[in-house]
Amino acid sequence: MKVSLQKKDLVGVVTINNPPVNALSREVMNGIISCLNEAEKDQTVRVVIFKGAGEEAFVAGADIKEFPDLLGGNTSALDFVRHGHTMFNAVNSFFKPTIATINGLALGGGCELALACDLRVASEKALFGLPEIKLGIFPGGGGTQRLPRLIGEAKAKEIMYLGNHFSAQEALQMGLVNRVVPHKDLLQHSLHLAEEISSRPGVAINLIKQCVDQGMQTTLEQGLELEIRLFDQVFKTHDCQEGIEAFIQKRKPEYQHK
Numbered sequence: 001m002k003v004s005l006q007k008k009d010l011v012g013v014v015t016i017n018n019p020p021v022n023a024l025s026r027e028v029m030n031g032i033i034s035c036l037n038e039a040e041k042d043q044t045v046r047v048v049i050f051k052g053a054g055e056e057a058f059v060a061g062a063d064i065k066e067f068p069d070l071l072g073g074n075t076s077a078l079d080f081v082r083h084g085h086t087m088f089n090a091v092n093s094f095f096k097p098t099i100a101t102i103n104g105l106a107l108g109g110g111c112e113l114a115l116a117c118d119l120r121v122a123s124e125k126a127l128f129g130l131p132e133i134k135l136g137i138f139p140g141g142g143g144t145q146r147l148p149r150l151i152g153e154a155k156a157k158e159i160m161y162l163g164n165h166f167s168a169q170e171a172l173q174m175g176l177v178n179r180v181v182p183h184k185d186l187l188q189h190s191l192h193l194a195e196e197i198s199s200r201p202g203v204a205i206n207l208i209k210q211c212v213d214q215g216m217q218t219t220l221e222q223g224l225e226l227e228i229r230l231f232d233q234v235f236k237t238h239d240c241q242e243g244i245e246a247f248i249q250k251r252k253p254e255y256q257h258k
Contacts, residue, residue, distance in 0.1 A: 003031025005038050010198040011191060012038075012045040017053035021060035024109040024141075029087040036090050046198035046205075046257070048094065049190050050117060051101040052110075058102040058126070059110030062141075081140045084109070088142045091116040093213070095206050097197050101190040102126045102177070107165070112141035115150065118209065120177040121193065122168040123186045128176065129165040149216065151175050201239035202257030 002018045002025075014035045016022045032050075039045045052058040062084070091098060091113065100106075100114035102122040107129045114120050114128075130139045130147070138144065139160060148156035151174045159166070171177045181189045197205065207230045215223030234240055239255045246253035 001031070002028050003035055005035040007042075007045060008191060009195065010044060010046040011194040012042070012048045013191075014039075014048060014050045015053050016050070016059055019054065021057040021105060022052040022054070022110070024059055024062045024084070024087075024113070026083065029084060032087050033090050036094055039096065040094070045096065046202055047097045047099065047194040049099045049101050049194055050091075050113065051187065051190075052103055055104065057105040057110070058100070059107075059113055060105040061108030061110055061131075084141050088112060088116045092142070092146075095209065097194075097205060097209065099190055099194055101186060102128075102168075103183070103186055108132055108139065109141045112139060112143045112146070115146040115176075116142060119193070120171075121179045121181060121186065121190045122171060122177045123183040124168055124180055125183045126168040126171070126177075126180075127165050128168070128171050129163065130160050131163040131165070133160060133163040147176075199255075201237070201243065201253075201255045203237045203239060204234050207234050 002016070004015050004017070006013045006015070012035075014032065016028060016032070018025060018028050022028075036048070039048050050058075097119070098117040100117040100120045102114055102120060104123065104125060105127050106114050106122075107127070108131060111128050111130055130143050132138050132140070132143075139147075144156075144160065147159065150156075155174055168177065168180045172180045179189070179193075211223070211227050211230055215226055218226075238258050239253075242255060243253045
């Protein structure tokens with residue numbers, strides 16, 4: 001099995017295991033979608049982590065061995081890229097928080113997978129890049145859209161025009177990753193972050209994600225109106241009542257995520 005989902009308390013860990021560099025083959029992309037479907041149905045999973053197996057790579061791009069079929073006309077490039085977008089969009093629109101845990105190479109589609117997640121925690125050894133231009137193509141897994149929204153248009157164009165690799169510290173400086181941690185502590189740090197998030201009231205967390213994700217795709221005025229509607233919605237939850245009462249009573253809240 002090239003993609004698997006394991007549970008660690010309230011955290012689902014999706015591991016991509018496609019040696020030697022965990023390339024995004026069609027089988028891997030289908031496996032990611034299957035794991036997301038499984039995590040969606042499991043109400044005890046509150047946060048999902050994505051990681052690559054081994055020590056060398058998170059995901060080092062698409063499976064180039066599948067590209068000759070595109071050149072030969074055996075497979076439509078349009079069908080190929082739409083299939084990829086189905087997977088990337090499933091990650092991006094997943095209603096529970098997602099964290100990319102980047103241990104090594106995050107190139108091409110691997111970088112795009114990280115971009116589709118909510119948060120990105122990188123090892124000090126991680127290496128990023130969108131090198132597609134060096135193959136005479138360009139990022140086709142959402143990179144041309146998600147990267148400029150995250151780090152700005154000019155820097156994103158520079159990265160895609162040149163196709164060069166850049167370090168975890170450079171990724172941190174440009175705002176591509178949230179945190180850079182010692183390599184040996186990477187998974188533990190990501191699990192701790194996921195556990196912290198999972199301890200917060202789940203409905204409010206999901207509504208924050210909805211506010212931000214939908215608001216980023218519209219005008220400020222429409223985004224603010226969305227915030228107003230969802231703020232009214234969150235005030236009707238059990239956890240809102242519990243949180244306010246616990247604050248007034250000076251005790252620790254006991255959230256039920258409803």
